[in-house]
Amino acid sequence: MNRISALATLVVALVLAPQFAEAAKWHDTVAKAQAEAKKSNKLILVDMFAEWCGWCHRMEREVFPSEVFQGVAKNYVLLRLDTEDKKEGTKVATDYGVTSLPTFMVLTPDLGVAGFIRGYSPADQFVKQIEQVETEYFAFQKKLRSEPKNASERARLSLTMEMVNRRDFARAETRLTALAGSKDAAIRDESFQNLASVYMMQRKWSKAESTLKEALAANRRGAIAEKNQIMLAQVYMSTKNYPAAVTELKRFKSTYPNSELISSVDILLPQLELQIPRK
Numbered sequence: 001m002n003r004i005s006a007l008a009t010l011v012v013a014l015v016l017a018p019q020f021a022e023a024a025k026w027h028d029t030v031a032k033a034q035a036e037a038k039k040s041n042k043l044i045l046v047d048m049f050a051e052w053c054g055w056c057h058r059m060e061r062e063v064f065p066s067e068v069f070q071g072v073a074k075n076y077v078l079l080r081l082d083t084e085d086k087k088e089g090t091k092v093a094t095d096y097g098v099t100s101l102p103t104f105m106v107l108t109p110d111l112g113v114a115g116f117i118r119g120y121s122p123a124d125q126f127v128k129q130i131e132q133v134e135t136e137y138f139a140f141q142k143k144l145r146s147e148p149k150n151a152s153e154r155a156r157l158s159l160t161m162e163m164v165n166r167r168d169f170a171r172a173e174t175r176l177t178a179l180a181g182s183k184d185a186a187i188r189d190e191s192f193q194n195l196a197s198v199y200m201m202q203r204k205w206s207k208a209e210s211t212l213k214e215a216l217a218a219n220r221r222g223a224i225a226e227k228n229q230i231m232l233a234q235v236y237m238s239t240k241n242y243p244a245a246v247t248e249l250k251r252f253k254s255t256y257p258n259s260e261l262i263s264s265v266d267i268l269l270p271q272l273e274l275q276i277p278r279k
Helices: 002-016 030-040 054-063 067-073 088-095 123-145 153-165 169-179 185-201 205-218 223-238 242-255 262-273
Strands: 043-049 076-082 103-107 113-118
Touching: 030 043, 030 076, 043 054, 043 088, 043 123, 054 123, 067 076, 067 123, 076 088, 103 123, 113 123, 123 153, 153 169, 153 185, 169 185, 185 205, 185 223, 205 223, 223 242, 242 262
Parallel strands: 043 076
Antiparallel strands: 043 103, 103 113
């Protein structure tokens, strides 16, 4: 009877013991993580790592299994990407400008940026950083919702640039297009240039080209015009239209002979000319 009683007691204890959740699951593709994020309306926590990264492995050993991290992980969709897989991980690292490891991104279901966390942190500190990113992101969303209808163009441009930094490109494009029609030359020029940058980040080369040409037609003077001319050459280089890139850089030299960028253009021009097949 004693043995039976002891066994029964053990069974009851096991039943009543705290039930720990299984370790949170990490997805290995953007598509899977995004699908779950949209379904659950959660943010995506992305671990950008590489096999050679010792601090990344330390995060994996010490931080991810911790109770404090597992407690907050249930509120996120988790995604791990190898930045050197020469596939999706490498592309995401390039698209989001990840240049050091470990780097963690908190993304929206639409793959916009809620925030970045860079470097190794102990579990408690790491969780606080995640929570801080989320707090700042929701504060930004609140600022968007409460934007005054009569906000100044400068205030609208400032808020739009925060959208760009968070890769909220769709809404940023609409706002920048409207601001590019401003009667204020400074607002107009900045909006054109930033709109072209948004298109370039999305590899929408034809739209970037037409936007830069429109910007240069509106203003060919000053530092912002110099940069637009260089950006137009960059568009052509990105599409391997080397003759057009050479033409734009030669135009730059003749239009802005005293520019601080002339020395860089002089280095680049011969390299591009070598890419043009001789007839």
